Amino acid sequence: MTERRYEGIGATPTVGIGTATWYRPTDVTDLDEPPAAEDVDAAAERERFDEAQADARAELEAERESTRERVGDDEAAVFDAHLKFLEDPQIESGVEAALDDGLPAPHAVMEAFEGPIEQFEGMDGMMAERADDLRDIRDRLLRLLTGTERTDLGSLPDGSVVLAEMLTPSDTAQLDPEAITGIATSKGGRTAHAAIIARSLGIPAVVGIGDELDAIEDGQQVVVDGEAGVVIAEPDEETRQRAAESTQTPVVEESVATADGREIEVAANLGTPVEAEPAVDRGADGVGLFRTEFLFQDRSAAPDEDEQYDAYHEVCETFAAGLTGEEPRIVVRTLDVGGDKPIDYLDLDPEENGFLGARGIRLSLEEHADLFETQLRALLRVAATDAGAGLAVMFPLVSTVEELEAALEQVEQVADDLESEGVEYAIPELGVMVETPASTYLADAFAERVDFLSIGTNDLTQYIQSAQRDLDRMTDYQDPLAPAVVRAIDRTVTAGHAGGAWVGMCGEMAGDPELTELLVGLGLDELSMSAVTIPDVKTAIQEVDTEAADALAESVLAADTLAEVQDCL
């Protein structure tokens, strides 16, 4: 028996192996001929439609919430779009008209969606995918109207590879990433919903394989290579082994050191407290960047001190419970808002508060000093708790020593207030997020005043390269390996150490295992990244020899162009 290969589009950079399980949802669009109009009770059909619409709404809302929790806000947004379409005036008036013509509810739904679906199918790219969304909503309504059992994707046995023509948002909302080791679809592109969700859930996926996929039968063993964009049915021994090796890097729970014994802390970047547990599971030693903006966004007023206390304490507790030994370090960044991170009640202006305007610590020391004070009160209280013993507080976008001193004074002031109120508090480790060119030049002065520096490479790259992050035209300038950026990092680490501070990195760059050796060579003490890449980076650290890493850093620092830097790696 020889293995069979099916080429498609790789949607995730991971490989999985498992048992083929075809997902073939019941075709709900295959309706019987409608009865004659005079035999249809129009009022009852209207009620039937209203009920199905209400049920669909409830399902969509539940799926939106579960996707938001499991995957994230961006991925949940598709359900908002579906909710809008479900109640769109054009659809509703189409259904209304068909009901008036004497059609039963399911046929009225078919008819109301037909025009819009055809219209979107005729468009190109992203808009054509809207037709899939509409079909998904239509089929949901039809399933509810006809009382068809839902094909269950949520309870597949462990080690299943799901094969399907395509997966709709409602299908993917049920996927269990623990059980499913791969997805392969005959239709769809990299931007298809299934591809996006698979990426976020870390499920290996290949899409757009074509009808050849039908040749794979239920129960056959399948390798899904999302990196190469290929699906292999009935793989031979060698392929199986290669797949098993390249599946996921095993989690390293304990803290790691280089091959010759230099310890490097590997921490997670968090955007919300719910991300803490998955980060512990992936082996995070602590948190190197806990963004606090989530507490302030999507609401009409700022959170009070107790609400903030609870959120920070929750993360500390999750880590303290998940790890043994010393209290893990949890670096909380104080509110970092500006023009690109709008918050309704803060009245920010895209110019005034843009990338070169009043943002980060600048707002905390002036316009929003009250928010800063409240946040510091909550943080100092958490620092006094058992779980919060490893708490650290970091100030964003500091560019002068005056700002840093003002922030430190504010910490002292808050401590004095809590003292006189008889509230328990402790002063946590304090640090500066290095993300402006100015801060790289002042790293020594900062290091003398705080415990640590953490380099935010995303903003640092933008400012060093003078190229705005969100402009497509500027993409070429955004590489943190640009010689100017690498030299700024080197300068910061050296000056930080000279001033007695530990120096970490919390930008995207820190999570790239291919750059780990270079970062070790540049002298970083801590690397903080999104949780998914932690196992890879921990494994990479264990393979580093510091002497070789130092030599690599030296050659990279001698390079004058991006191409030369890349040649060194």
Next chain:
Amino acid sequence: MERTLTVVPDDGLHARPAATFVETAGSFDAEVTVEAVDGNRPAVSADSMLGVTGLGVRGGDDVRLVAEGPDAEAALDALEAILSTPEDELDDMELP
């Protein structure tokens, strides 16, 4: 009351600009319709996401807005502001 204007966001009336447009249109009492000036499709209700995105309007295209109702002028002003704002600045706009 009607107004013809050129759509600024590169993506045209899709995705976020469309969502903001539809939401804003729905917040006024006035009945607003929109059509592509060069298009061959009939005007659609401005509070229908489906209708609006289905127009296939792209950045640089001209659209005609027609509004009827007590707050027609305010509605047209607000919708014109959205269509004249590049997508990446939409977040910072103050909407009614």
